[in-house]
Amino acid sequence: MSSVTLDHVSKQFGDAKGVEDVHIHIESGEFFTFLGPSGCGKTTTLRMIAGFYYPTRGRICFGSRDVTSLPPHKRNTGMVFQNYALFPHMTVFENIAFGLKVRKIPKVEMKERVERVMKLVRLEGYGERRIDQLSGGQQQRVALARALVIEPQILLLDEPLSNLDAKLREETRYEIKRLQMELGITTIYVTHDQAEAMSMSDRVMVMQGGEVQQVGTPHEIYHRPVNRFVASFIGETNLWEGIVAGIDGNEVRVRVAPDLVLTGYAHNVSPQVRLVPGETVVLSIRPETVQESTGADGENVVSGTVVLAEFTGACVNYVTSVGPHQLRSMSISQGRPLKQRGETISLHIPKASIYFAG
Numbered sequence: 001m002s003s004v005t006l007d008h009v010s011k012q013f014g015d016a017k018g019v020e021d022v023h024i025h026i027e028s029g030e031f032f033t034f035l036g037p038s039g040c041g042k043t044t045t046l047r048m049i050a051g052f053y054y055p056t057r058g059r060i061c062f063g064s065r066d067v068t069s070l071p072p073h074k075r076n077t078g079m080v081f082q083n084y085a086l087f088p089h090m091t092v093f094e095n096i097a098f099g100l101k102v103r104k105i106p107k108v109e110m111k112e113r114v115e116r117v118m119k120l121v122r123l124e125g126y127g128e129r130r131i132d133q134l135s136g137g138q139q140q141r142v143a144l145a146r147a148l149v150i151e152p153q154i155l156l157l158d159e160p161l162s163n164l165d166a167k168l169r170e171e172t173r174y175e176i177k178r179l180q181m182e183l184g185i186t187t188i189y190v191t192h193d194q195a196e197a198m199s200m201s202d203r204v205m206v207m208q209g210g211e212v213q214q215v216g217t218p219h220e221i222y223h224r225p226v227n228r229f230v231a232s233f234i235g236e237t238n239l240w241e242g243i244v245a246g247i248d249g250n251e252v253r254v255r256v257a258p259d260l261v262l263t264g265y266a267h268n269v270s271p272q273v274r275l276v277p278g279e280t281v282v283l284s285i286r287p288e289t290v291q292e293s294t295g296a297d298g299e300n301v302v303s304g305t306v307v308l309a310e311f312t313g314a315c316v317n318y319v320t321s322v323g324p325h326q327l328r329s330m331s332i333s334q335g336r337p338l339k340q341r342g343e344t345i346s347l348h349i350p351k352a353s354i355y356f357a358g
């Protein structure tokens, strides 16, 4: 196992920016995810770690070893591609054994290692099957086994679940996490699916436009996003603009409409934001923190008109028009009658749920 350091790494494709100044240290044994929308630079960063691209600037180290200019086969990484890149005319056994054959591992050892890894990914008994006789989920496991059999220091996974249906995707993400924990292998995972990133990772790097926006635990990026991009990309949120009306100790009052002032806590603020009276600020309010008012909530009760009411079984979701804003709320369904579109509703926004995002 090995740590991975990207030391101010950039990649330029001619005039086009791939990624810009990525500076991170991934701990040995960590499950680390690159997350962001299409084109943000996730795959480019992963490919530089694998050695398929060389950085235009910066250095890449595995532990203390500088691998920046080493070709892929000298880096000891195992990679799983989005489309698996399996050999369709070969059997499962031959596919998994391929990397060992190239490395001229003796036959007896090869058989033993392939069988061990087939057991690990629960493919025992499938050795003689051809790839086109397997389901998508089984093919995914062959790709994983093929990456693991060479006993890499670092496992690189590029959107490995995107070809699977929703149910299988969920099952397989637990499977990958189980394997990673069992083997303790440093794993770098690329996805644009935030549920995948949040549920599997020790830490997540959120990217946009080739640049790192934030690195943190799933809890940190959800509860303490550094800017409004991260706040809205990770989960759902209400982003309301307002003007800081006053600061009193730890309490901050923000005018969000001519006749509406909300109060939040000054410590719930992104490190990129300075709260200054008279300045504009963006409030991030998670829908699950907004609840129908009990009538005894005190501050931060807003009234509005329901524009969308949705009952999903487990949850009741509303979109409510509050002055110039729309407010999404989400609560556990408790058998209460549902408000209908056009009805008036009072909602409570707890002070602690207001986050100053930028």
Ligand SMILES: Nc1ncnc2c1ncn2[C@@H]1O[C@H](COP(=O)(O)OP(=O)(O)OP(=O)(O)O)[C@@H](O)[C@H]1O
Pocket (backbone or CB within 6 Å): 013, 016, 017, 018, 019, 036, 037, 038, 039, 040, 041, 042, 043, 044, 045, 192, 210
């Ligand atoms: N070989 C290339 N030549 C030119 N530009 C490239 C090349 N590879 C990537 N890019 C550009 O670099 C940027 C980052 O691309 P990258 O594939 O890393 O994004 P991504 O986040 O992995 O996207 P996706 O989720 O769609 O795979 C994009 O603007 C892309 O167009």
